[in-house]
Amino acid sequence: MLRRRRSGRTLGGVNWSDFDAALFDLDGVITPTAVVHMHAWERMFNDFLAGYDDQSPYTDDDYFTYLDGKPRYDGVQSVLESRGIHLPYGDPSDDPSATTVCGLGNRKNDAFEKVLASEGVEVYPGSKLLVDQLAARGLALAVVSSSRNARNVLEAAGMLDSFPVIVDGNVADAEDLLGKPRPDTFLDAAAKLGVPKERAVVLEDAVSGVQAGRAGGFGLVIGVDRGAGREALLENGADIVVEDLEELT
Numbered sequence: 001m002l003r004r005r006r007s008g009r010t011l012g013g014v015n016w017s018d019f020d021a022a023l024f025d026l027d028g029v030i031t032p033t034a035v036v037h038m039h040a041w042e043r044m045f046n047d048f049l050a051g052y053d054d055q056s057p058y059t060d061d062d063y064f065t066y067l068d069g070k071p072r073y074d075g076v077q078s079v080l081e082s083r084g085i086h087l088p089y090g091d092p093s094d095d096p097s098a099t100t101v102c103g104l105g106n107r108k109n110d111a112f113e114k115v116l117a118s119e120g121v122e123v124y125p126g127s128k129l130l131v132d133q134l135a136a137r138g139l140a141l142a143v144v145s146s147s148r149n150a151r152n153v154l155e156a157a158g159m160l161d162s163f164p165v166i167v168d169g170n171v172a173d174a175e176d177l178l179g180k181p182r183p184d185t186f187l188d189a190a191a192k193l194g195v196p197k198e199r200a201v202v203l204e205d206a207v208s209g210v211q212a213g214r215a216g217g218f219g220l221v222i223g224v225d226r227g228a229g230r231e232a233l234l235e236n237g238a239d240i241v242v243e244d245l246e247e248l249t
């Protein structure tokens, strides 16, 4: 836990005058939607795995180890590989009923979209506060999310206008950028903001996300522990770990 300091240019122990940009992950960092993704994956995988006699049920450990923060189909591949299940990759246009990597990913997306439409999206109050404070200090802000739903989530949360640069799963696909844990999407966001990586801060809740931050050589990597675990975040690339971004305000 960081000691809160409000003096000078320091917020929550971070000297923000050392930085010109903040690159925020979305799900689990700005909005509590990591939980929605988590539940949608759980429902889809448990239905799918029930068709196998020799597979144990999918658990939260599967989520944090193989899925958290990764692009949709990379996550599906990773879970299937860990269980020795081989399916054809298919194509992102696959119907959700297709028994392919892409079909399973799209099946989960149906569940995610239903929850989004019926329940809407909130914002973590501490995250909104930090975003507003950093914007007021003149930092350039971006969202860097693996999700193809990022724009919809930001819009539903009323935060779309807070981020001049959004690098999401669709941008990564269109620009051929490798997804987290590779650093490419974060580097792309920093370049679009015109800020050198050493002057940019990465804020991430997923192990794959802090790995991307470390691999990219960013000025500071802040882990937000929403379930991945403080130690896991520190071991994989976080310089500091908080439980909520309110600690940095």
Ligand SMILES: O=P(O)(O)OC[C@H]1O[C@@H](O)[C@H](O)[C@@H](O)[C@@H]1O
Pocket: 027, 034, 037, 038, 067, 068, 069, 070, 071, 072, 075, 109, 112, 145, 146, 147, 148, 149, 150, 169, 206
């Ligand atoms: O299926 P989508 O919306 O493109 O999202 C892909 C991934 O996006 C990430 O932001 C989430 O942490 C993952 O849980 C999710 O699986």
